[in-house]
Amino acid sequence: MANGYMGKILEIDLTSKKIGTIDTDMKIAEKFVGGRGLGARYLWERVKTPGLDPLSPQNPLMIFTGPLTGTILPGPSRLVVCTKAANTSPASSSYPKASTVAYSCMGGQIGPEIKFAGYDGVIITGKSEKPAYIVIDDSKVEIRDAAKLWGKNTNQTDLLLSQELGPTFRTMYIGPAGENLVKYAGIITESSRAAGRSGVGCVMGSKNLKAIAVRGTNIVPVADMEGLVALRKEMFNALKTWNGYDQWRRWGTAAMLLASSQAGTQATKNFREGTDLQGAKIGAPISEKEFWVKHRSCFQCPLHCMKIGQVTSGPYKGTIAEGPEYETGTMHGSNCQVTDVAGMMKSIELADDLGFDSISVANVLAFVMDLYDKGVVTSADLDGIEMKWGNVEGMIALQKKIAYREGVGAILAEGVKAAAAKFGKDADKFAMHIKGQEIAAWNIPANHGFAIVYGTSNRGACHQVGPTVEEQQRRTMCDTVVICRFLYYGIGTALFQKALNTVTGWKLDDAAFFRVADRIWNQEKVFNAREGFRRVDDYVPKRMTTDAFTAGPKKGAILPPDKQEQILDEYYTKRGWDTKTSLPTEAKLKELDLGDLAPVVQGLR
Numbered sequence: 001m002a003n004g005y006m007g008k009i010l011e012i013d014l015t016s017k018k019i020g021t022i023d024t025d026m027k028i029a030e031k032f033v034g035g036r037g038l039g040a041r042y043l044w045e046r047v048k049t050p051g052l053d054p055l056s057p058q059n060p061l062m063i064f065t066g067p068l069t070g071t072i073l074p075g076p077s078r079l080v081v082c083t084k085a086a087n088t089s090p091a092s093s094s095y096p097k098a099s100t101v102a103y104s105c106m107g108g109q110i111g112p113e114i115k116f117a118g119y120d121g122v123i124i125t126g127k128s129e130k131p132a133y134i135v136i137d138d139s140k141v142e143i144r145d146a147a148k149l150w151g152k153n154t155n156q157t158d159l160l161l162s163q164e165l166g167p168t169f170r171t172m173y174i175g176p177a178g179e180n181l182v183k184y185a186g187i188i189t190e191s192s193r194a195a196g197r198s199g200v201g202c203v204m205g206s207k208n209l210k211a212i213a214v215r216g217t218n219i220v221p222v223a224d225m226e227g228l229v230a231l232r233k234e235m236f237n238a239l240k241t242w243n244g245y246d247q248w249r250r251w252g253t254a255a256m257l258l259a260s261s262q263a264g265t266q267a268t269k270n271f272r273e274g275t276d277l278q279g280a281k282i283g284a285p286i287s288e289k290e291f292w293v294k295h296r297s298c299f300q301c302p303l304h305c306m307k308i309g310q311v312t313s314g315p316y317k318g319t320i321a322e323g324p325e326y327e328t329g330t331m332h333g334s335n336c337q338v339t340d341v342a343g344m345m346k347s348i349e350l351a352d353d354l355g356f357d358s359i360s361v362a363n364v365l366a367f368v369m370d371l372y373d374k375g376v377v378t379s380a381d382l383d384g385i386e387m388k389w390g391n392v393e394g395m396i397a398l399q400k401k402i403a404y405r406e407g408v409g410a411i412l413a414e415g416v417k418a419a420a421a422k423f424g425k426d427a428d429k430f431a432m433h434i435k436g437q438e439i440a441a442w443n444i445p446a447n448h449g450f451a452i453v454y455g456t457s458n459r460g461a462c463h464q465v466g467p468t469v470e471e472q473q474r475r476t477m478c479d480t481v482v483i484c485r486f487l488y489y490g491i492g493t494a495l496f497q498k499a500l501n502t503v504t505g506w507k508l509d510d511a512a513f514f515r516v517a518d519r520i521w522n523q524e525k526v527f528n529a530r531e532g533f534r535r536v537d538d539y540v541p542k543r544m545t546t547d548a549f550t551a552g553p554k555k556g557a558i559l560p561p562d563k564q565e566q567i568l569d570e571y572y573t574k575r576g577w578d579t580k581t582s583l584p585t586e587a588k589l590k591e592l593d594l595g596d597l598a599p600v601v602q603g604l605r
């Protein structure tokens with residue numbers, strides 16, 4: 001068994017109920033390492049033709065760890081869910097079911113447990129005849145009947161699983177949104193941690209798979225344990241001397257709510273503005289003073305950036321939600337013009353409990369509020385709900401309709417791009433997405449780097465990928481080794497690179513390390529290109545290039561159309577891609593040892 005790896009991938013076919021293992025292909029692992037990288041290559045090898053319906057039994061739902069997952073380092077907690085996305089689509093394609101790659105990272109405790117159970121990953125195909133859940137207890141693996149879990153919200157599912165299996169199992173599950181194939185359903189763990197993006201919960205629901213529970217007793221093999229112990233100490237010291245250490249531990253990402261608003265980058269009023277003029281009412285100081293009751297951490301992480309808030313009075317008394325942190329606080333807060341933190345927390349709690357991608361569902365709610373404000377839809381179109389800005393009760397009612405696909409909820413369950421097409425009129429002007437995935441909490445006009453972040457992300461609008469090629473390489477490696485990006489902010493990539501070598505016994509230098517990231521990005525890019533995605537799919541919503549901010553410190557900010565063209569040209573050139581189509585060049589693919597993809601791309605030119 002190679003160091004850093006458990007040497008096996010668990011493979012489960014829910015149609016035939018066949019359970020087995022395959023050896024982790026170390027030739028692939030040496031080129032793509034782990035997590036998102038393994039996902040990119042295994043997806044390519046298992047989805048051999050374009051246009052596969054993401055909700056078909058053939059679409060593999062793959063969960064990958066990385067070589068650092070489950071080691072003694074600070075915070076090696078993550079897994080990555082990889083599949084063909086349920087929620088994206090190109091501007092045009094020969095394939096009606098065309099979509100991008102999907103990868104979605106999950107923290108908490110379950111990633112390490114998969115390795116402790118003896119697996120580098122789990123690949124699930126097929127579709128169970130009846131609702132099912134999977135129990136992995138080291139080498140003992142069972143597919144069980146999920147009749148008693150199906151239909152339950154995520155909190156209830158978590159509770160029922162822990163009552164049945166006890167506290168030593170780690171679990172991940174979908175809620176009603178995933179069961180009812182809401183395109184932007186997520187997979188939840190520990191009630192509020194999520195592999196939220198890319199519609200991975202919808203793919204899981206399409207397989208009639210409610211939950212996965214894991215327990216393991218193995219340890220991760222390490223090439224140089226003495227070296228790793230020393231490195232662990234070095235990493236903890238690096239974190240403690242990081243100037244963001246105290247702030248991160250105290251406030252987590254909620255600290256960015258006010259800072260982003262002041263910089264004009266906070267999604268506000270369905271992305272019409274970048275500064276929330278009421279922002280002081282929802283910032284971290286209010287939450288800390290009035291709502292937060294405890295900090296929570298992922299596996300072995302000293303930052304405990306997750307804040308658990310509780311509402312103790314008023315109409316939302318009893319609400320318990322994570323945060324509000326930056327993304328959910330902005331998307332359910334300023335972007336919907338909610339200034340009542342308790343109400344915002346209720347909306348966030350419900351989004352997790354119904355099993356949505358909290359970012360996407362809040363983007364959908366803001367989209368509807370914008371349409372309502374402009375008279376594109378009326379309450380008659382919304383089953384009687386008056387979706388005025390800031391209407392928390394309307395947000396609650398609409399979330400429930402979407403999760404169960406009731407009335408207008410069936411339209412909104414398809415995401416803003418498809419819903420805009422269904423509503424007609426000018427609704428598409430209000431749909432804030434790229435490649436069909438809803439934009440997250442950072443707005444673009446006051447910081448044009450976000451046009452690259454969202455536009456070029458291979459999984460559709462994603463705030464996490466970085467504004468330059470170099471930063472994208474660093475963050476791709478975080479998703480690959482696999483570690484939390486917040487730890488990378490505090491520790492930097494150099495120590496994680498050293499950790500990868502110490503754990504595996506490899507001797508990757510800087511160039512080789514970043515070449516892996518480049519290879520992964522290009523592998524994903526070619527998958528998308530084969531589906532029909534091109535340069536036109538990397539543009540931001542048109543309104544950001546026509547309507548300037550009207551208020552706040554960045555009043556007048558806009559992304560001029562020619563600036564967008566210029567930054568995309570520069571980006572593609574730096575990537576080694578053709579600027580007209582955005583397709584990787586043959587030379588680039590060969591340089592990355594991806595020569596087998598060159599004929600495919602050649603056929604697309």
Ligand code: SF4
Nearest residue numbers: 297298301305484486
């Ligand atoms: S920084 Fe926060 S999200 Fe990241 S591993 Fe630590 S606790 Fe989890």
